[in-house]
Amino acid sequence: MAPVNADINVNGNGAFILAKKGLPEIVENEKFTQGYSYEILLDTANFLLSKIKVRPRIGVICGSGMGSYWKDGSLAENIEDAECIPYEDIPNFPVSTVEGHHGKLVFGKIEGVPVVAMQGRFHYYEGYPLWKCCLPVRVMKLLGVDTLIATNAAGGLNPNYNIGDLMIVKDHINMMGFAGNNPLHGPNDDRFGPRFPPMNKAYNYEFRKIAKEVAKELEIENIVREGVYTCLGGPNFETVAELNMLKMVGVDAVGMSTVHEVITARHCDMNVFALSLITNECIASYDQSGEANHEEVLDVGKVRQDILRKFVSRLVERFTQLGGSHEK
Ligand SMILES: O=P(O)(O)O[C@H]1O[C@H](CO)[C@@H](O)[C@H]1O
Numbered sequence: 051m052a053p054v055n056a057d058i059n060v061n062g063n064g065a066f067i068l069a070k071k072g073l074p075e076i077v078e079n080e081k082f083t084q085g086y087s088y089e090i091l092l093d094t095a096n097f098l099l100s101k102i103k104v105r106p107r108i109g110v111i112c113g114s115g116m117g118s119y120w121k122d123g124s125l126a127e128n129i130e131d132a133e134c135i136p137y138e139d140i141p142n143f144p145v146s147t148v149e150g151h152h153g154k155l156v157f158g159k160i161e162g163v164p165v166v167a168m169q170g171r172f173h174y175y176e177g178y179p180l181w182k183c184c185l186p187v188r189v190m191k192l193l194g195v196d197t198l199i200a201t202n203a204a205g206g207l208n209p210n211y212n213i214g215d216l217m218i219v220k221d222h223i224n225m226m227g228f229a230g231n232n233p234l235h236g237p238n239d240d241r242f243g244p245r246f247p248p249m250n251k252a253y254n255y256e257f258r259k260i261a262k263e264v265a266k267e268l269e270i271e272n273i274v275r276e277g278v279y280t281c282l283g284g285p286n287f288e289t290v291a292e293l294n295m296l297k298m299v300g301v302d303a304v305g306m307s308t309v310h311e312v313i314t315a316r317h318c319d320m321n322v323f324a325l326s327l328i329t330n331e332c333i334a335s336y337d338q339s340g341e342a343n344h345e346e347v348l349d350v351g352k353v354r355q356d357i358l359r360k361f362v363s364r365l366v367e368r369f370t371q372l373g374g375s376h377e378k
């Protein structure tokens with residue numbers, strides 16, 4: 051895990067607090083996508099540390115409709131000793147605006163492992179610049195998270211995929227990045243990571259191997275796939291021609307998130323695992339009837355909530371057992 055260059059102290063109330071030090075502030079400038087400075091995000095992390103009892107080790111981002119199983123009563127069943135903090139109460143945090151994204155950080159334990167779950171993520175189409183969509187990932191890093199599990203709902207483009215399948219993300223194609231839109235755009239702060247981060251090992255090989263083993267243990271290997279994800283800016287679903295182009299370049303599943311979060315996480319040296327729930331078939335032919343819609347996306351999330359909860363819980367346990375010395 052890369053040093054975040056912040057000393058961790060304990061304040062008078064026994065809460066963790068991160069001390070500021072190092073480089074000068076980078077001024078926020080949304081227009082030029084410079085993002086919040088390291089110091090501003092330390093304020094956010096310190097606010098959270100003053101509220102929580104355990105420091106999370108693993109961060110989970112819940113995809114569309116997949117956060118509902120973390121909600122209210124059922125959340126307590128899965129995350130022990132849950133402490134929920136609404137986004138609107140967190141300094142410098144954006145707020146969730148999309149149905150199926152509740153807008154809370156949930157701290158607690160899964161299988162005894164301290165975690166933080168984002169019950170709701172931020173998307174570019176909501177009007178947030180990419181750096182802001184990914185701000186929680188950097189805050190997680192400052193809190194001590196070294197592993198990110200990002201989940202998403204995605205359209206299945208691979209003709210062998212079925213609705214309800216789970217796709218372990220092997221790699222991504224950063225379509226928005228091709229057009230120059232990247233969460234790391236703007237001045238680089240080396241305290242988060244290097245100017246030119248590599249991305250050829252973005253999705254941890256050991257984690258993917260473990261996920262396939264876990265799928266066998268849970269007897270769900272028949273619905274678990276491995277493939278390439280891409281994120282488009284949204285909010286519209288894709289045209290037939292766009293989908294055919296994506297198919298030609300090797301995309302298996304299409305969504306509107308995750309890629310920029312993963313880039314941000316890898317930039318600050320987190321280990322990453324990502325999982326797509328295939329919620330709909332991408333309609334890549336003019337002869338096919340039907341239209342993609344968000345309701346269907348949310349419905350499939352509900353149907354798969356139990357399996358997702360079991361899968362993610364087991365992964366949290368197994369990733370933690372792996373320790374920090376594995377090949378990324
Ligand atoms: O990627 P998540 O947040 O799971 O959501 C996916 O589902 C929504 C479309 O139905 C889009 O936001 C797309 O990105």
Ligand code: HPA
Pocket residue numbers: 203204205206287288304305306329330331332342347
């Ligand atoms: O078909 C899709 N396209 C883009 N994003 C999505 N999120 C869920 N399904 C889809």
